[in-house]
Amino acid sequence: MSASVLTAVAWPYANGPRHIGHVSGFGVPSDVFSRFMRMSGNRVLMVSGSDEHGTPISVQAEKEGLTTRELVDKYHRVIADDLHGLGLSYDLFTRTTTGNHYKVVQELFLALWRNGYVVPKTEMGAISPSTGRTLPDRYIEGTCPICGYDGARGDQCDNCGNQLDPVDLKNPRSRINGETPKFVETEHLFLDLPQFIDALGSWLQTRTEWRPNVLKFSQNLIGDLRPRAITRDLDWGIPIPLDGWRDQPMKRFYVWFDAVIGYLSASVEWARRSGDDDAWKEFWTGDAQGYYFMGKDNIVFHSLIWPSLLLGQNGQGAKGGEPGAFGALNLPTEVVSSEFLTMSGSKFSTSRGTVIYVTDFLRQFGPDALRYFISVAGPENQDTDFTWEEFVRRTNFELANEWGNLVNRSVSMAHKNVGAVPRPTSPTTADHELLLLSNKAFDVVGSNLRRSRFKQASGEAMKVVAAANRYLSDQEPWKLKDDPERRDTVLHTALQVVQDANTLLTPFLPHSAQKVHELLGGTGVWAAQPELTEVADLDVPDRGYPVLTGDYAAEQAEWRSTPIEVGRPLAKPAPLFAKLDPELGETGPEWAPIVR
Numbered sequence: 001m002s003a004s005v006l007t008a009v010a011w012p013y014a015n016g017p018r019h020i021g022h023v024s025g026f027g028v029p030s031d032v033f034s035r036f037m038r039m040s041g042n043r044v045l046m047v048s049g050s051d052e053h054g055t056p057i058s059v060q061a062e063k064e065g066l067t068t069r070e071l072v073d074k075y076h077r078v079i080a081d082d083l084h085g086l087g088l089s090y091d092l093f094t095r096t097t098t099g100n101h102y103k104v105v106q107e108l109f110l111a112l113w114r115n116g117y118v119v120p121k122t123e124m125g126a127i128s129p130s131t132g133r134t135l136p137d138r139y140i141e142g143t144c145p146i147c148g149y150d151g152a153r154g155d156q157c158d159n160c161g162n163q164l165d166p167v168d169l170k171n172p173r174s175r176i177n178g179e180t181p182k183f184v185e186t187e188h189l190f191l192d193l194p195q196f197i198d199a200l201g202s203w204l205q206t207r208t209e210w211r212p213n214v215l216k217f218s219q220n221l222i223g224d225l226r227p228r229a230i231t232r233d234l235d236w237g238i239p240i241p242l243d244g245w246r247d248q249p250m251k252r253f254y255v256w257f258d259a260v261i262g263y264l265s266a267s268v269e270w271a272r273r274s275g276d277d278d279a280w281k282e283f284w285t286g287d288a289q290g291y292y293f294m295g296k297d298n299i300v301f302h303s304l305i306w307p308s309l310l311l312g313q314n315g316q317g318a319k320g321g322e323p324g325a326f327g328a329l330n331l332p333t334e335v336v337s338s339e340f341l342t343m344s345g346s347k348f349s350t351s352r353g354t355v356i357y358v359t360d361f362l363r364q365f366g367p368d369a370l371r372y373f374i375s376v377a378g379p380e381n382q383d384t385d386f387t388w389e390e391f392v393r394r395t396n397f398e399l400a401n402e403w404g405n406l407v408n409r410s411v412s413m414a415h416k417n418v419g420a421v422p423r424p425t426s427p428t429t430a431d432h433e434l435l436l437l438s439n440k441a442f443d444v445v446g447s448n449l450r451r452s453r454f455k456q457a458s459g460e461a462m463k464v465v466a467a468a469n470r471y472l473s474d475q476e477p478w479k480l481k482d483d484p485e486r487r488d489t490v491l492h493t494a495l496q497v498v499q500d501a502n503t504l505l506t507p508f509l510p511h512s513a514q515k516v517h518e519l520l521g522g523t524g525v526w527a528a529q530p531e532l533t534e535v536a537d538l539d540v541p542d543r544g545y546p547v548l549t550g551d552y553a554a555e556q557a558e559w560r561s562t563p564i565e566v567g568r569p570l571a572k573p574a575p576l577f578a579k580l581d582p583e584l585g586e587t588g589p590e591w592a593p594i595v596r
Contacts, residue, residue, distance in 0.1 A: 002041045006283040007034045008263040008332075009048035009088075010294035010302075011096070014075040015060040018082055019355045020370065020386070021348035024341040025295030028374040029454060031088045033291065033336070035507040035527070036449040038089075038552055039559040045283040047266035049094035049101075050076040053237040054255030055136040059176060068236045072097060073545070080546050082358040084532045086367045087510050092270040093530075093548035096262055099539025100272065104265035105258045106241040108313050109230075111324025112191070113242070117312035118230065121190045124167045125233060126154070126181035128174060134233040135166070135174055135181050136255070142169030155256075158297060161217055162224055189240065190227035191257075195318040196308040197222055203307065203331060209451065211381070213296075214337045218303035225304065230257040260306045263292075264326065272538055273549075281327070289333040291452070296337050303335045336452045339379035341386055343593070354593050356386070364589055368509045369395050369577070375508045376458045388592070389585035396579045403465050403505070404576035406472070410494040411519050413477055415570040421495055421521065422488030423566045431493045434471045438464050438500040439561045445504050446559060454508075461504040468497040495520065496564045506557050512576055513557070519576075521568035528555040 010026035012018050026048075034046045052072040061071040076095050083093060095101070112118045126135040137154035144152035145168050149159035154166030166172060167183050174181055201222050207215055230253060231240060237252025245251055264284070271279035282288060292302045308317070314328045315321030340347055343354045361370055373394050378384055414422055424431075441464050448457035472494055480487035499520055506513040510527035517526035530550040537543040 004282045004288040005037050005042045005044045006290040007046040008292045011051035011259050012079050014050040014052045014072045015056050017078050017357050019348050019357050021341040024374045024378045025338040026293050028371050030293035032507040039557050046091050051259045052096045058236050085362045090548040094266050100269045101265040102238050105238050105261045107325050111313045115315050115321025116319045117192050118189050122187050124183040125186040126166045129182045137166050139175045140166040140172050142172040188229045188231045191230050192227050193225040196311050199311050230254050284329050291334050292332050293336045296339050299337045307331045340383045341379045368512045375454045380455050388588035392580045392585040400577040400579045406469050407576050408573050410498050411573045414491045415572050421568045422492045424489040424492040425485045438497045464501045499564050500561050519573045525555045526557050528552045
């Protein structure tokens with residue numbers, strides 16, 4: 001039975017190009033999941049965009065000698081290009097500087113305000129003594145007052161997970177220039193998070209299918225929730241639609257607040273561009289399912305804070321209230337968080353030079369090799385160290401030797417001996433056993449993909465590939481010149497399993513899956529790719545920007561074993577994956593940092 005599925009993908013920050021650590025958390029997992037869901041007959045809405053507000057944007061713009069608008073325009077395009085090259089099948093990848101996003105954020109805020117979940121409060125805010133500029137909480141580091149970790153941020157300690165205020169840090173320092181911040185009194189609007197503790201606790205008790213690390217982490221933080229500021233003293237952001245606030249040039253919504261609302265605003269923008277303004281409701285209300293993908297440093301925003309915003313908008317917190325303009329919205333079905341992809345045991349870091357940008361990686365290796373590595377060896381349940389040696393090994397021995405070789409020799413032998421898909425006669429036990437294994441894999445791989453178990457899913461798919469290679473080695477069709485009926489039966493069996501395995505691998509390897517479809521004599525779109533399109537802002541005259549979107553209903557891939565068509569003409573195949581030079585495993589390409 002088909003379902004309406006929202007895939008909500010974390011918003012990459014537009015202060016620079018993204019590296020492979022970023023897309024291992026939010027990018028590839030969300031796309032593998034969405035492609036599988038579409039192939040299974042579900043209606044999917046996959047949305048995200050560039051996160052473009054906040055002080056870090058202003059700081060980076062100054063460094064590059066650009067205005068804030070010029071900077072986000074530049075990096076939004078870079079990010080969209082990279083995600084397009086990676087084949088991430090967004091229904092809409094947009095940005096947070098659109099007129100539509102401003103409207104949705106302000107409308108949801110007003111619902112929270114009317115229901116009593118936003119309160120004014122005076123606090124001590126951090127400013128830079130040298131520039132006078134407000135320092136965002138995440139740009140202040142110090143020692144955590146709770147666990148003693150030296151490196152806690154002003155908003156949260158990544159070591160113990162507790163919510164913090166910058167003024168509470170011991171030995172606070174600016175991440176921008178290392179100076180000690182000055183704290184001054186300022187008034188802000190706060191989300192009254194304690195009003196949602198009971199509702200959040202009850203809801204989390206129902207999330208039994210979540211990854212254990214995500215669920216336990218979230219449950220442990222509920223009791224420590226405190227009111228959290230949703231406004232900041234800065235001039236780059238969304239104005240606050242309240243009397244006494246809207247005309248203040250240095251009061252804007254905090255970037256985290258408007259970014260999480262982007263899931264809803266992107267859905268609304270998609271609907272408006274589709275010609276049906278209400279189309280987004282199918283994916284946010286009733287029986288719709290919502291899956292949120294991000295790295296582990298964003299868990300708290302998606303498992304506690306965004307659900308609190310939704311509860312407040314719905315009027316479902318301790319103070320009650322009425323649903324806002326968007327009606328009663330669904331809370332997440334699952335928060336799918338990945339751990340960190342590291343280099344030499346440390347997080348990717350632009351400042352330290354330990355970074356591999358997506359652009360560079362795609363230019364040399366293409367998208368599917370990276371997609372496969374992240375799926376089969378990425379940081380799904382624990383931090384995973386990226387090494388060139390492991391990347392080369394996976395590419396050469398699994399993609400090229402196992403999968404690519406299976407495709408090449410199966411199609412080559414059938415092309416050479418028959419010129420088309422052969423007709424089978426008198427299948428043997430060995431043939432039946434391989435076909436049964438291939439057919440059963442759809443349930444096994446599908447069950448893992450449905451639960452976002454990507455390592456298990458890709459591993460089970462590759463078991464079919466390995467079994468088919470063993471089958472060909474055992475049956476030796478190249479020696480059956482004097483028994484063409486048996487030869488053709490073996491080759492038909494092999495091609496059927498190649499087609500099945502290609503379907504199983506399509507969510508992971510959509511670009512090569514299209515090639516295999518064509519090598520097997522197929523025509524048309526097998527695995528649809530996103531399109532990078534220039535659009536006009538729906539609400540701001542004379543402003544345009546690129547978006548990612550696509551017509552995924554046109555693709556032929558379905559999550560089932562389809563009998564291969566006897567007599568379909570076959571052409572001589574080219575290698576599916578080129579083997580990499582083993583020396584790359586030592587230091588990587590010339591442009592890459594050395595990883596030991």
